Amino acid sequence: xxxxxxxxxxELLIGQVTDTNSGFLARTMxxxxxxVRDIKTVADNGGAIRQAIEEAMEVSDxxxxxxxxxxxxxxxTKPLLCEIFGGELKEDPSVTANINEVFRKRGIRxxxxxxxxxxxxxxxxxxxxxxxxAPILWFERTAPKKVVxxxxxxxxxxxxxxxxxxxxxxLEAFPRHDALAHRTVMVSDISESALAMRLSDWExxxxxNLHLAYLPKPGLIRLRLDAHGDDMQTLDRQIETYAQxxxxxxxxxxxxxxxxxxxxxxxxxxxxxxxxxxxxxxxTGGNIAHLITSVPGSSAVMTGxxxxxxxxxxxxxxxxREETLAEYGAVSIPVVEQMAxxxxxxxxxxxxMATSGIAGPGGGxxxxxxxxxxIAAATSSGRVRSETxxxxxNRLRVIDRASTTALLMALKLIRQSEPFYxxxxxxxxxxxxx
Amino acid sequence: xxxxxxxxxxELLIGQVTDTNSGFLARTMxxxxxxVRDIKTVADNGGAIRQAIEEAMEVSDxxxxxxxxxxxxxxxTKPLLCEIFGGELKEDPSVTANINEVFRKRGIRxxxxxxxxxxxxxxxxxxxxxxxxAPILWFERTAPKKVVxxxxxxxxxxxxxxxxxxxxxxLEAFPRHDALAHRTVMVSDISESALAMRLSDWExxxxxNLHLAYLPKPGLIRLRLDAHGDDMQTLDRQIETYAQxxxxxxxxxxxxxxxxxxxxxxxxxxxxxxxxxxxxxxxTGGNIAHLITSVPGSSAVMTGxxxxxxxxxxxxxxxxREETLAEYGAVSIPVVEQMAxxxxxxxxxxxxMATSGIAGPGGGxxxxxxxxxxIAAATSSGRVRSETxxxxxNRLRVIDRASTTALLMALKLIRQSEPFYxxxxxxxxxxxxx
Numbered sequence: 001x002x003x004x005x006x007x008x009x010x011e012l013l014i015g016q017v018t019d020t021n022s023g024f025l026a027r028t029m030x031x032x033x034x035x036v037r038d039i040k041t042v043a044d045n046g047g048a049i050r051q052a053i054e055e056a057m058e059v060s061d062x063x064x065x066x067x068x069x070x071x072x073x074x075x076x077t078k079p080l081l082c083e084i085f086g087g088e089l090k091e092d093p094s095v096t097a098n099i100n101e102v103f104r105k106r107g108i109r110x111x112x113x114x115x116x117x118x119x120x121x122x123x124x125x126x127x128x129x130x131x132x133x134a135p136i137l138w139f140e141r142t143a144p145k146k147v148v149x150x151x152x153x154x155x156x157x158x159x160x161x162x163x164x165x166x167x168x169x170x171l172e173a174f175p176r177h178d179a180l181a182h183r184t185v186m187v188s189d190i191s192e193s194a195l196a197m198r199l200s201d202w203e204x205x206x207x208x209n210l211h212l213a214y215l216p217k218p219g220l221i222r223l224r225l226d227a228h229g230d231d232m233q234t235l236d237r238q239i240e241t242y243a244q245x246x247x248x249x250x251x252x253x254x255x256x257x258x259x260x261x262x263x264x265x266x267x268x269x270x271x272x273x274x275x276x277x278x279x280x281x282x283x284t285g286g287n288i289a290h291l292i293t294s295v296p297g298s299s300a301v302m303t304g305x306x307x308x309x310x311x312x313x314x315x316x317x318x319x320x321r322e323e324t325l326a327e328y329g330a331v332s333i334p335v336v337e338q339m340a341x342x343x344x345x346x347x348x349x350x351x352x353m354a355t356s357g358i359a360g361p362g363g364g365x366x367x368x369x370x371x372x373x374x375i376a377a378a379t380s381s382g383r384v385r386s387e388t389x390x391x392x393x394n395r396l397r398v399i400d401r402a403s404t405t406a407l408l409m410a411l412k413l414i415r416q417s418e419p420f421y422x423x424x425x426x427x428x429x430x431x432x433x434x
Numbered sequence: 435x436x437x438x439x440x441x442x443x444x445e446l447l448i449g450q451v452t453d454t455n456s457g458f459l460a461r462t463m464x465x466x467x468x469x470v471r472d473i474k475t476v477a478d479n480g481g482a483i484r485q486a487i488e489e490a491m492e493v494s495d496x497x498x499x500x501x502x503x504x505x506x507x508x509x510x511t512k513p514l515l516c517e518i519f520g521g522e523l524k525e526d527p528s529v530t531a532n533i534n535e536v537f538r539k540r541g542i543r544x545x546x547x548x549x550x551x552x553x554x555x556x557x558x559x560x561x562x563x564x565x566x567x568a569p570i571l572w573f574e575r576t577a578p579k580k581v582v583x584x585x586x587x588x589x590x591x592x593x594x595x596x597x598x599x600x601x602x603x604x605l606e607a608f609p610r611h612d613a614l615a616h617r618t619v620m621v622s623d624i625s626e627s628a629l630a631m632r633l634s635d636w637e638x639x640x641x642x643n644l645h646l647a648y649l650p651k652p653g654l655i656r657l658r659l660d661a662h663g664d665d666m667q668t669l670d671r672q673i674e675t676y677a678q679x680x681x682x683x684x685x686x687x688x689x690x691x692x693x694x695x696x697x698x699x700x701x702x703x704x705x706x707x708x709x710x711x712x713x714x715x716x717x718t719g720g721n722i723a724h725l726i727t728s729v730p731g732s733s734a735v736m737t738g739x740x741x742x743x744x745x746x747x748x749x750x751x752x753x754x755r756e757e758t759l760a761e762y763g764a765v766s767i768p769v770v771e772q773m774a775x776x777x778x779x780x781x782x783x784x785x786x787m788a789t790s791g792i793a794g795p796g797g798g799x800x801x802x803x804x805x806x807x808x809i810a811a812a813t814s815s816g817r818v819r820s821e822t823x824x825x826x827x828n829r830l831r832v833i834d835r836a837s838t839t840a841l842l843m844a845l846k847l848i849r850q851s852e853p854f855y856x857x858x859x860x861x862x863x864x865x866x867x868x
Contacts, residue, residue, distance in 0.1 A: 015460030026449030285727025293719025
């Protein structure tokens with residue numbers, strides 16, 4: 001099935017808000033073989049929205065729009081949908097009842113502006129929005145069959161209604177005839193071009209229904225293998241065979257299998273071994289702890305962490321020695337090793353990651369320029385790994401890169417020599433997200 | 435000037451990567467009055483890219499593309515650019531020299547695949563990429579004048595080359611004739627529809643060159659006022675007058691003026707008063723510390739923080755009393771108040787924020803369902819504010835909402851009764867980001 005997504009909102013065209021809805025919709029549809037042909041972002045402007053919807057209906061079977069609905073935006077999009085699909089605006093009592101129910105749960109009363117959201121095009125099939133006040137509008141044309149679904153733009157609402165209400169109905173409306181499979185292999189410590197050269201012969205000899213894509217991330221390269229076919233079982237066996245070949249070719253640069261974040265993989269590895277983890281962060285400022293604790297269930301593994309921005313906190317909570325700070329400076333291997341050991345002790349964890357560096361823009365020196373980051377991982381039993389890195393880029397990029405590197409260092413420390421191998425394919429992840 | 439942005443990459447259409455480039459480009463151009471007409475995301479597919487570029491040149495003066503260049507993608511986009519603009523691929527020695535220099539800094543040697551990046555269309559003007567290996571390609575047509583600029587897709591590279599190399603040249607190519615001004619007013623503790631009703635009369639009577647937009651965020655509403663005109667000075671005075679009116683209308687719901695994050699505003703307020711801050715986070719897991727430390731210069735204000743996931747850490751590092759945990763449970767007002775006070779003591783900070791709650795998906799009970807979060811802010815001198823909230827949504831949304839609420843609670847605590855008023859307009863922010 002071919003899908004076009006239209007994202008509506010002035011705020012996106014001036015860059016004040018980043019669109020995450022289209023990516024969510026694409027990720028949700030991909031496992032079912034639904035392909036997003038294009039994504040178009042347009043202004044809250046009748047002409048632009050109408051043109052985008054009409055162009056998208058020319059090329060795609062399904063058109064999804066997000067945004068342009070809501071108490072302060074309705075006046076543009078809904079009359080326009082009547083223009084395209086016919087009918088007129090009329091109050092739908094089931095929507096009024098739903099808005100009342102949503103507001104009752106929030107402990108507030110409906111006002112006139114929200115009440116207007118119950119006025120919907122008579123040409124639309126209405127799907128209730130259980131988590132917000134803007135109803136979902138479903139329009140259909142026949143010969144050839146086309147479906148246009150208008151959804152609200154608030155990401156939480158879009159995600160909720162798409163997974164629970166809209167996509168199941170779309171799958172019914174367009175029963176599936178083909179199959180699509182993905183696998184992701186994570187690789188590190190190699191440049192994209194060096195990796196591409198190593199894989200080029202193999203890649204050229206892939207069967208026509210397989211495709212390899214390179215997705216570089218700070219500190220990682222994701223290799224995504226896609227396969228199209230008629231039958232899911234055959235496809236699954238085929239893609240698994242090629243994924244294993246790919247992993248062999250990556251050799252020591254192979255990190256793990258499956259499209260999960262380093263934090264998810266680390267938590268899984270720790271969970272399997274019954275180990276707990278902690279963080280001691282200076283330059284990453286809580287980001288490593290945030291990445292870990294964003295994963296559902298992390299509380300079973302994560303004991304806690306310390307954001308040790310000041311030297312006083314490094315000393316008082318983590319037990320870093322005054323002399324070490326004086327002799328080597330806060331950004332040094334001895335200090336991060338003491339921080340990691342101190343975090344194990346202070347929080348009672350089995351393993352801890354520590355960072356200390358200069359994220360910038362200020363604070364760099366000749367000897368330790370911006371981007372210098374010392375990272376350590378230590379176990380409560382005394383094993384330790386540490387290294388000094390020089391990361392390129394601005395403050396957020398340095399924080400991002402240092403956080404990923406610390407998570408991978410902890411992973412390597414608990415793996416020791418045994419290869420760390422995750423067998424579950426990507427689909428597990430995608431189901432979990434829903 | 436009217437701009438179309440084309441974002442190229444299969445990874446974006448399956449939702450594996452979120453496009454942040456188009457937002458960055460739009461934000462950078464907005465202060466100069468350059469308007470993004472539309473953003474289109476297309477696959478790594480010759481036909482789709484060509485169609486998108488040709489359609490965009492019909493409607494916009496400037497077309498910016500990101501992605502589709504790089505060691506593993508060049509083979510599609512560059513021959514296509516030759517098809518559209520004429521010429522052929524030829525090695526450019528200045529690009530080879532630049533790639534060698536970029537690689538020398540990274541301590542690695544150029545390989546054959548990277549060397550191929552120096553082959554560029556003879557119809558393009560080449561702009562060197564000082565932070566990566568893919569050169570920037572500038573194409574021009576006359577009568578009417580159209581410029582197409584092809585940039586790499588790695589966000590760090592795109593941002594760097596656009597601000598330093600591309601946008602200055604575009605401003606020269608299209609000298610400016612009009613002016614555009616923005617102001618942002620931040621509001622809280624009111625629903626979007628209730629606010630819209632309060633503002634509707636005022637909004638309807640705005641001069642035709644002014645426009646108000648509502649941008650709801652978790653826990654906040656951003657009101658953006660836009661103005662178009664001929665002369666920047668007149669426009670600045672006009673928009674300032676209306677922004678002040680808007681602030682008055684928002685009354686007690688007015689939070690601050692200017693498009694900055696709650697963390698930026700809190701840091702500024704603390705900095706002005708010479709105060710330091712710390713965090714004690716259970717359910718937000720380091721996110722508040724991360725939001726604060728993402729701001730350049732935060733090390734002058736932030737002493738540190740504790741991620742107190744386990745009760746043991748709450749007791750050992752933050753001094754939460756065993757009896758309080760036993761009597762009220764970890765998610766309770768007495769515990770978060772002790773956490774906030776304990777964080778002041780443990781880190782030596784003047785003020786601390788604390789959170790404890792159930793972010794989900796597991797862990798909810800009848801009495802304390804998922805979304806229940808207790809938040810406190812306390813000063814070392816003994817003043818404290820605290821409140822229990824019930825946030826809707828999934829784990830990440832609860833973390834997000836609780837973090838914003840904690841930052842605003844700390845802001846309210848240091849503000850006391852005096853209104854907190856930031857006078858610097860939005861432009862300061864946009865310049866800083868560059």
